[in-house]
Amino acid sequence: MTLTDTLGDPRVAAALDRMFAEAARDDAAFARLATELPGDFTSLTAQEQADAAAPIYMPVSATGGQLLYNLVRATRPATVVEFGTSYGISTLHLAAAVRDNGTGRVVTTELNRDKAAAARRTFAETGLDDLITVLEGDARETLADLSGPIGFVLLDGWKDLCLPVLRLLEPHLAPGALVVADDVVLEGLQPYLEYVRDPANGYRSVTFPVEDGMEISCRL
Known part of the structure; x- marks a missing residue:
């Protein structure tokens, strides 16, 4: 039996090493952003926030990426949806799992044009671009026509948009689909967490203690 581990592919490993190293400078980039913005960051529109934060990776952690890979390998979803591509660190973990499953696709969304372009280049360089569709623009619009069934969702874009994006995707979630939200802290x-933690809304939810926490919710 031939074992496959696309995360160990030299092209994928090199891309992840490079991006994690660049992301390690996020704190300094955030500090510069705070001094350069004329006003309060939270008062900006989602597009303005995304454009202002274009140099910042805001990635999942390396351990979080490994968890995502394992979850997708275990559940073998036909369609994986990601809200918040950034430069593609989490997307590579998702697509590597899809590759190793031998079936499925990844649909990912990014609001900033420069990040979307950089991610596409990385996906091509790693040989995973055939599995990944990058939807550029507001996820509430670009995902509106997505058909199901969706078996796995990663919500790692702007936190105040996670609940609206989930509600948009809900009609297409397969029974047993996993929905993962990063940075529970x-x-x-909070509005998203209150929603998925309420059994009346159709989820069984648990917080997984990796970095800033991941909320893993099963669609019942």
Whole structure:
């Protein structure tokens, strides 16, 4: 039996090493952003926030990426949807799992044009671009016509938009679909967490203690 591990592919490993190294400078980039903005960051529109934060990776952690890979390998979803591509760190983990499953696709969304272009280049360089569709623009619009069934969702874009994006995708979620939200410690994610933690809304939810926390919710 031949074992496959696309995360170990030299092209994928090199791309992840490079991007994680660049992302390690995010704190300094955030500090510069705070001094350069004329006003309060939270008062900007989602597009303005995305454009202002274009140099910042805001990635999942390396451990979080490994968790995503394992979850997709285990559940073998036909369609994986990601809200918040950034430069593509989490997308590579998702697509590597899809590749190793031998079936499925990844649909990912990014609001900033420069990040979307950079991610597409990386996906081509790693040989995973045939599995990934990058939708550029507001996810509430670009995902509106997406058909199901969706078996796995990663929500890692702007936290105040996670709940609206989930509600948009809900009619297409397969029974047993997993929905993962990153950074449970961030205040903007609270409305989302209250929603998925309420059994009346059709989820069984658990917080997984990796970095800033991932909320893993099963669609019942």
